[in-house]
Amino acid sequence: MGERTEHTPLERTLQLVGDRWSILIIRAALRGVRRFDDFAADLGIARPILTKRLTRLVEGGVMAKDPYQEHPPRYEYRLTPAGVALSPALVALIRWGEHHLADGDSPIVLVHGPCGTELEQGFWCRTCATTFGPTAIRAQSATTQPEHDSAQRDRTGP
Amino acid sequence: MGERTEHTPLERTLQLVGDRWSILIIRAALRGVRRFDDFAADLGIARPILTKRLTRLVEGGVMAKDPYQEHPPRYEYRLTPAGVALSPALVALIRWGEHHLADGDSPIVLVHGPCGTELEQGFWCRTCATTFGPTAIRAQSATTQPEHDSAQRDRTGP
DNA sequence: GGTGTGGGTTCTGAAGCGGAACTCGGTGGG
DNA sequence: CCCACCGAGTTCCGCTTCAGAACCCACACC
Incomplete structure (x- = not known):
């Protein structure tokens, strides 16, 4: 069985969002979709798959599951900053x-x-x-200088 | 049987490269891998799947299959400009x-x-x-004025 | 207290994936 | 001439994932 622990960043990213639905779920979330049934209706995805995908995206830090009301406990799925960064x-x-x-x-x-x-x-x-x-483009180890905070933000351009 | 003819650009793109291997095949091609067995060894992909993926990428215009020698007819798979554009x-x-x-x-x-x-x-x-x-970002028809749903809800900052 | 709503879970098949073995044309060595 | 070998696949089999529909459950509203 595949002992390849998907060591490169691309492989790890694809482990998380590299299926047929995750990217579309994220796009729907970017358009403002938040609730389970709305995702299901918007995407036409089978509900069991949606459950699994949302769970995986939450575990992977791409989305967050927050309650939006208490008494009938209901949740919404929002993109985290990491999710928006996709x-x-x-x-x-x-x-x-x-x-x-x-x-x-x-x-x-x-x-x-x-x-x-x-x-x-x-x-x-x-x-x-x-x-x-x-x-x-070249790939380079960042061990010497762990400068991780570059973030593409609104800037004035070239 | 999903009769959804995947009408948006994102859906069409994912139909072509939205599986577990296509993106990794393209990355290998960007690194210079060209031959069937080299892809198989580099990626650890099952050979039947590699056949299917390469065929689909060729049909989708992402890669091209060219002979690199005649007498034992052998082929190599190169990225097209469209493939490099990924x-x-x-x-x-x-x-x-x-x-x-x-x-x-x-x-x-x-x-x-x-x-x-x-x-x-x-x-x-x-x-x-x-x-x-x-x-x-807003989505807009290229032929007429912006009539396609504004496609953007209020979000917390990026 | 029946109906509706939101958010799931169980059941089925039907695809897709992985591994090893096999094929096929050609080449090169003895 | 015969046999091993190479590149590029194809077949066969078993396992995992996916899709669809139905079902479940807690609560709210009427």
Whole structure:
């Protein structure tokens, strides 16, 4: 049996959200869906699978299960900050589908809300003050300097 | 039998690469793996599954199957430009795993090759010359004005 | 006290996945 | 000429996961 303890970050990420539904659940949550039945209706997912996926996402820190009323104890599932941090991945997948899987029936694009311009997504180096493509990416151990707090936040850009 | 013809870009993307192996196959291809047996050995994937995944990725335009020698006819699988265009999604998933699924054993980060600074990834609006977070994203039809549901509820900050 | 609602759990099949063994064309060595 | 070998799959079998529908249960409302 597979003793591969999925050691790379990508493998661990895919263990958590790399199935057919988790990403769609997260997208629904980003749109404001919170309750079990709303997820089920919105996604068309089988309810037992939804139970399992939500449980796994909660255990993985992507979502949180909070009571929203007491007496009939009812819960809602919200994205944690870690869950919201998956947005760039979602957006990348959506954009890729838009540009490379167009069926001609629904040309929908993601835009910057305030101005309506189609958004772009790229890699940005703070030091060089430049954007760059995938060929300039290198993986590197961070043992010497555990600088983990970079977080893509609203900034003024390149 | 789900007759849902997966109409949104995200659903179509996940139909193609939203299984347990496709993303890992694409990562291996980005690292230079090209041949059937090399994929099998590198990933530890069962060979019948690898056959199916490679076939689907070729049909989906993500990879191309080209002969690399004639007389014993042998083929290699390369990423197409569309396949390389999935890099931002891969990088987003890798970075998320690095930052939110750290097990303390392998702190590896992605850096800008030339200078070694950890890369950032964000949404960029050419018109406003600014980067922004997920709450400022809106989905909009590319042909007409924004009639597609605003797709965004109020959320706590990113 | 019956009905409705939200949030699940049990039951079935039907897919998909994993492992090993087998096939098939061609090549190279003895 | 014969046999081993290599790359690229395909078959066969067993196990795990998924999908669908039905069912359960605690409570609230009428």
